[in-house]
């Protein structure tokens with residue numbers, strides 16, 4: 001892969017992240033050495049994507065011990081700070097829950113807490129890398145070659161610890177020498193599709209065409225799109241899917257035009273404790289992301305702006321869910337992972 005890892009340990013056990021807010025113009029790496037710095041990076045989307053924010057938070061917890069006592073209280077305080085950054089992606093809470101449980105077990109067993117936490121964060125990262133690879137193999141077999149895949153937001157290497165979720169089958173097919181091309185929704189308002197998906201696909205040599213979100217239905221009507229393939233931030237017990245705002249209208253358009261609509265999450269994104277989509281907390285972000293991006297006003301001062309970062313696609317619109325454990329009907333996925 002020619003995609004740089006969006007996260008790494010430094011030799012001094014701090015974190016090094018690729019600042020995704022600066023892409024595609026600038027490839028800048030930033031060192032984070034406090035829990036608060038990691039929380040800020042997650043909140044501002046320097047680090048983003050459901051699996052990657054789980055990994056970053058897990059690694060971030062270890063930083064608590066650099067600046068304070070090696071206690072369960074310190075770990076839980078760090079976990080609370082990191083867990084409060086973004087509400088929708090369940091991977092964040094899932095990863096932090098693992099770190100808290102590992103800390104408690106390590107202390108009870110008299111193990112070195114710093115070593116135990118670092119090992120657990122590495123395990124979360126490594127498991128995600130492996131899950132991405134399995135999604136890639138499973139999705140590639142389902143989609144086949146000579147495919148044109150329409151995607152939304154960024155569920156690629158920049159969003160995970162591996163080759164991505166929705167983009168994993170694309171990379172797997174490409175590496176196998178099969179013909180595959182991607183149509184990438186721009187993804188208003190923060191443009192993860194044009195800034196990030198197009199960037200990483202272009203670097204990997206995968207043909208990519210960027211469209212504005214409002215063009216997706218017209219593109220689907222043209223008849224040359226094999227399938228829609230997106231990631232997820234949380235999948236409820238009934239198979240409803242929370243993903244980047246704009247996913248739901250894409251699913252409606254895909255249904256209208258008879259195009260399969262696939263969702264590709266790792267099992268860490270499936271949340272059996274959330275009964276359905278109405279119970280998924282949807283993050284609302286600052287109105288300026290729409291009305292004043294990059295300091296340039298695109299709506300008059302004083303008008304109201306509504307800026308939910310995610311939407312919920314009802315399970316009925318989802319053709320199948322491609323996970324690291326196989327392909328499932330939406331209603332079956334929570335019982336299977």
Ligand code: MRU
Pocket residue numbers: 045048049050051089152153154155156159160164165166192230231232233243244245309
């Ligand atoms: O706000 P973001 O950029 O973190 O949103 C990311 C998405 O919605 C992705 O589609 C999702 O997290 C899946 S990433 C494998």
